[in-house]
Amino acid sequence: MKRLRSFKPWLFVYLPLLAVSGQTRPAGSEPASVSVAALAPVAGAGYAGAERCQTCHKAEFGEFSKTHHAAIKPPHADSVTGCEMCHGPGKAHADGEEASQGDDAKAAAAGKLIFSFHANPRKNAERCLVCHQSSRDQKDFTHSTHIQHGVACDSCHSMHLTEAGRNPKAERMGTAQGNFFNVPKLPAENRWLHESQLIKAQPELCYGCHGNIQAQFALPTHHRVPEGAMKCTDCHNPHGTSNRATLRQSGWETCTQCHVEKRGPYVFEHSAVKVEGCTACHTPHGSVNQMLLVRRETRFLCLQCHVDPFAANVPHGRLGFQARGDCTRCHAAIHGSNFDVNFLH
Ligand code: HEC
Ligand code: HEC
Ligand code: HEC
Ligand code: HEC
Ligand code: HEC
Ligand code: HEC
Ligand code: HEC
Ligand code: HEC
Ligand code: HEC
Ligand code: HEC
Incomplete structure (x- = not known):
């Protein structure tokens, strides 16, 4: 009887929920932190409302x-x-x-008597930054690569989607691969209202200007951006950051937000990962090589830095090392190991 009373049925609901909420998932974009600037009326100018x-x-x-x-x-x-x-x-x-x-x-x-965003890109962006400068997400826009190349807010966002029917720039999402994987398509207005008022869905929006990147994502091994399972903005902040290639986070942090197990820390770190970062060995977008590696044969990738694996202190000869073998056949824990200084396991 005592045992029965200690039976707590709510645990069966609570614990699985706890387990689910405990799972790490990629961080979404930071919540909006825009504070509304007090736009004082321009003296002498008439407002219509x-x-x-x-x-x-x-x-x-x-x-x-x-x-x-x-x-x-x-x-x-x-x-x-x-x-x-x-x-x-x-x-x-x-x-x-x-x-x-x-x-x-x-x-x-x-x-001509009203500001209609036909000014230069910086002047257009200023209208928005009056308020959006205060947002963590957009505060670096004034020195972003995009504004330096004349790409302003209205190149990507639409403030009133009358374009749904008229603007040739706006269109519905739907790539051949997306269709194959059945990524749901939302009606243009519905999508627009839920996706930060973008004139087009990602990645089409970005592909419009970044044809070379589109080509990289078409390669056999790629992060599933074209399929709609991942977005460019999982890695990049199009509003600019102080990181290389306007990545969301510095160094390999951008990658380890999803590939958490590669973060370590390990007892024995592979300096290549920690110093050069993931892109020393992997291409971020797409590659003809397996595992997004920068080289077709893993061996040559290693030999790029380990110029002399046959040096006196590398006992590969003694182990019957085969020249054609893949290094990761033995050095399996290539991202770092808690057990072996040579990453053998
Ligand atoms: C009496 C009708 C009328 C009212 C009221 C009116 N507009 Fe317009 N607006 C027009 C017309 C007509 C045009 C097209 C002018 C043209 O041929 O370039 C226009 C054009 C515009 C444009 C585009 C200008 C360009 O050069 O592309 C903007 C922006 C605009 N209006 C904003 C507003 C705003 C904001 C208000 C309220 C403060 C407003 N309008 C009130 C009739 C009106
Ligand atoms: C008067 C201040 C102000 C101005 C000017 C302004 N914004 Fe905003 N904007 C805001 C606020 C406040 C929010 C809402 C934040 C929230 O509630 O989450 C917002 C939200 C947004 C969003 C997110 C919408 C969504 O659905 O999540 C976008 C995109 C945006 N603004 C773009 C712009 C652009 C582009 C311009 C210039 C053409 C602009 N804003 C001008 C204050 C402003
Ligand atoms: C190169 C394209 C591009 C430009 C230029 C751009 N944005 Fe965005 N913006 C995006 C994309 C894409 C998202 C959606 C991000 C996501 O879904 O993670 C976004 C999201 C936002 C959001 C919602 C995120 C949040 O913080 O709530 C706001 C607000 C916003 N943009 C404002 C602006 C303003 C203001 C400007 C100009 C100063 C601007 N954007 C310029 C592409 C752009
Ligand atoms: C958050 C800023 C913002 C607000 C608020 C806003 N607009 Fe606009 N408007 C823009 C931008 C940016 C453009 C230029 C590019 C585009 O079409 O998105 C524009 C363009 C226009 C145009 C010209 C479209 C064309 O084809 O060139 C008209 C007309 C217009 N707005 C009317 C209005 C009216 C009416 C309102 C209020 C109901 C309004 N806007 C509120 C930012 C804004
Ligand atoms: C209107 C055109 C346009 C759109 C749309 C656009 N870009 Fe760009 N982007 C550019 C230009 C121009 C450059 C600078 C030249 C270059 O690097 O190709 C650039 C540069 C970049 C860079 C390199 C930044 C650096 O510091 O080296 C990244 C990353 C980038 N864009 C991401 C995006 C993403 C993500 C989107 C979609 C949300 C996007 N862009 C949409 C025009 C655009
Ligand atoms: C998995 C993370 C990731 C995703 C997703 C991603 N990128 Fe990148 N991107 C990177 C990294 C990392 C770099 C820096 C590469 C380097 O330094 O060698 C980069 C570099 C770039 C550059 C500048 C360098 C170049 O090759 O021209 C552009 C532009 C760019 N990305 C655009 C995009 C666009 C557009 C998308 C979506 C279609 C996208 N990226 C999706 C991680 C990503
Ligand atoms: C938003 C989450 C996310 C981010 C950020 C991310 N990845 Fe991935 N990555 C994935 C997913 C999901 C897969 C599984 C791919 C699949 O099955 O399509 C993957 C697969 C891979 C693979 C294996 C490819 C294969 O053929 O199996 C490598 C290597 C990789 N990512 C490296 C990176 C690098 C390097 C970065 C940083 C530039 C990065 N990832 C950033 C989610 C992410
Ligand atoms: C020294 C080169 C090198 C560096 C640096 C590197 N990787 Fe790898 N990575 C590899 C090799 C080689 C493989 C393939 C392993 C195999 O063939 O078993 C691989 C495989 C992967 C895979 C797919 C298989 C798996 O183990 O899950 C992912 C995901 C991955 N790497 C992510 C990352 C991330 C994230 C970083 C940065 C923190 C990174 N890599 C840095 C060499 C490297
Ligand atoms: C970008 C350069 C780079 C690449 C590519 C690279 N490594 Fe390394 N690796 C290093 C550096 C630097 C060290 C640290 C050497 C030291 O501490 O003396 C290291 C250490 C090692 C060690 C531990 C031995 C020691 O001296 O600490 C092994 C084993 C190793 N790497 C194997 C590999 C294999 C296998 C590959 C290919 C998958 C590879 N590395 C690719 C740079 C690289
Ligand atoms: C047949 C298995 C095997 C293969 C294949 C292999 N290694 Fe090794 N490697 C080892 C073993 C075992 C050790 C550690 C020997 C020891 O404990 O002294 C080692 C040690 C190393 C070391 C560390 C040497 C030091 O200074 O302590 C480096 C660097 C290394 N290997 C690089 C490579 C590279 C690069 C390749 C591919 C060209 C490769 N290995 C392929 C088994 C292998």
Whole structure:
């Protein structure tokens, strides 16, 4: 009876849950940490208010209303909100359009009276960075490789996806490999609202400009980015970081967030891993070689650094070492070992 009472059925629910939550999984992107800047109205400029914009720009207003930006709570009562927090004061434009009475020339002239992101990329990005500079994720944008090459926020994000039907840049995800693996496709608007308002899903968005990287992912051995099982942004932060190739983390940390078992620490570290990092031996995107190795024959990879495996202190001859054999046949714990200084196990 005593034993029965100590039986705790909730443990059967609780323990498996604990086990599941204890599993490590790749860290997602950091949560947003944008603080809303108090956008004081420009002195002397007239504001129209989003409701007025709506009368002529129904589609933009409709889509914009579903986004986080539409729900921003202004820090001060007189802070600029709605359309004009990005487009600037719009009263002159609205009045101008109203007065144009269908005259194309007048309408076009009134179109120039509002900021419409036709400026240079840095000026465009500044509009966003007013607030987004405060985000951990985007704070390095002003010195990122992307902005240095004229790629601004609006090259990747759309603030009001009226493009769903119109913008030729936007399109649904669907690669041959993705289709084969049945990666679900979401309707454009649904995806847009759930994927940081990207104009296209990854990797298509990135492939659009990085054709050479697309080719690397088409090689026989690759991380499953084209299949949709992994994203470019698992490794890179497109907004820029202070790491090489704008990797999310420095050195091999980017890789060991998923390949945790390769992190160590080991009693006997292979200096190649710790000093040169994973890319000393592996290509990150794709390769014709097995295991994403940089060399077809593992042997030659080792001999790149271990220039003389037949040196007096390397007793391979005595062991009947075969020149054609793979080094990892014996040196199996190549990433480091807790048992053997020579990584034999
Ligand atoms: C009376 C109708 C009307 C109102 C009100 C109005 N717009 Fe417009 N807007 C237009 C028209 C028409 C055009 C196209 C002008 C052209 O031919 O280039 C336009 C163009 C634009 C453009 C693109 C400009 C370009 O050169 O590509 C932006 C951005 C814009 N409006 C934003 C706004 C915002 C923000 C508001 C509210 C503050 C607003 N509009 C209010 C009629 C209006
Ligand atoms: C978070 C910033 C932001 C807000 C808020 C915003 N827009 Fe825009 N808008 C942009 C950017 C960036 C572009 C240029 C590229 C694009 O189409 O995404 C743009 C472009 C436009 C255009 C021109 C589209 C074209 O084809 O060139 C119109 C019209 C427009 N916005 C209207 C509005 C209206 C109306 C609102 C409010 C309901 C609004 N915007 C709110 C950022 C914003
Ligand atoms: C007035 C301040 C402000 C401005 C200006 C602004 N943003 Fe935002 N943005 C925010 C805030 C606040 C959030 C919401 C963070 C949250 O709630 O998670 C946000 C969210 C976002 C998101 C994430 C949306 C999502 O679905 O997760 C993107 C992408 C974004 N902004 C891009 C831009 C771009 C591009 C511009 C310039 C065209 C811009 N923002 C201008 C304050 C701003
Ligand atoms: C080269 C393409 C690219 C450019 C340029 C870009 N972004 Fe992004 N952004 C992305 C991608 C891709 C994601 C989704 C990341 C993910 O899913 O892990 C994203 C995510 C975001 C998010 C959501 C993540 C978060 O912190 O909540 C915000 C906000 C954002 N971007 C704002 C901006 C702003 C502001 C700019 C310009 C200053 C900008 N982005 C420029 C590609 C870009
Ligand atoms: C509008 C074009 C465009 C888009 C879209 C784009 N990039 Fe880029 N990217 C560039 C250009 C231009 C460069 C600089 C030249 C180069 O290295 O090829 C660059 C450079 C890079 C670099 C190298 C950074 C460095 O410091 O060496 C990485 C990594 C990168 N992009 C990742 C991405 C990812 C991930 C995406 C998708 C989320 C993306 N890019 C989308 C144009 C783009
Ligand atoms: C598994 C992690 C990982 C993924 C996923 C990944 N990258 Fe990379 N990428 C790297 C690493 C690591 C480097 C640095 C390589 C080096 O230094 O030799 C790099 C370098 C780059 C570079 C600059 C060097 C070059 O070869 O031109 C670009 C651009 C780039 N990646 C774009 C992308 C794009 C676009 C995607 C998605 C289609 C992507 N990467 C997915 C890890 C990754
Ligand atoms: C987001 C998680 C993630 C990150 C980050 C990551 N990987 Fe992977 N990696 C995987 C997964 C999942 C597989 C299994 C591949 C498969 O079956 O498609 C894999 C497979 C591999 C393989 C074996 C390939 C094969 O043919 O079996 C190597 C080698 C590898 N990764 C190296 C790296 C390196 C180097 C980095 C850092 C540049 C890295 N990984 C970053 C998830 C990740
Ligand atoms: C000294 C070269 C070298 C370095 C540096 C290196 N690897 Fe490897 N890695 C190999 C070799 C060789 C293999 C193939 C082993 C085999 O054939 O059994 C391999 C296999 C792998 C595999 C697939 C098989 C397995 O053991 O899971 C993964 C994943 C992997 N490496 C990840 C990494 C990561 C992550 C790093 C960085 C922390 C890294 N490697 C650094 C040489 C290296
Ligand atoms: C990027 C250069 C590099 C590559 C590639 C490399 N190693 Fe190493 N390896 C080193 C360095 C550096 C040491 C440390 C040597 C020392 O401490 O004297 C080391 C140590 C070792 C040791 C331990 C012996 C000792 O002296 O501590 C073994 C065994 C070994 N490597 C085997 C391999 C094998 C097998 C491969 C191929 C899969 C390989 N290494 C690829 C650089 C490399
Ligand atoms: C048949 C198994 C076998 C193969 C194949 C093999 N090794 Fe070894 N290797 C050993 C053994 C066993 C030791 C340790 C001998 C000892 O304990 O003194 C060793 C030791 C080493 C050492 C450390 C020597 C030192 O200074 O202490 C290096 C470096 C090394 N091997 C590199 C290689 C490279 C590179 C290859 C491929 C070209 C290779 N090995 C292939 C069995 C092998």
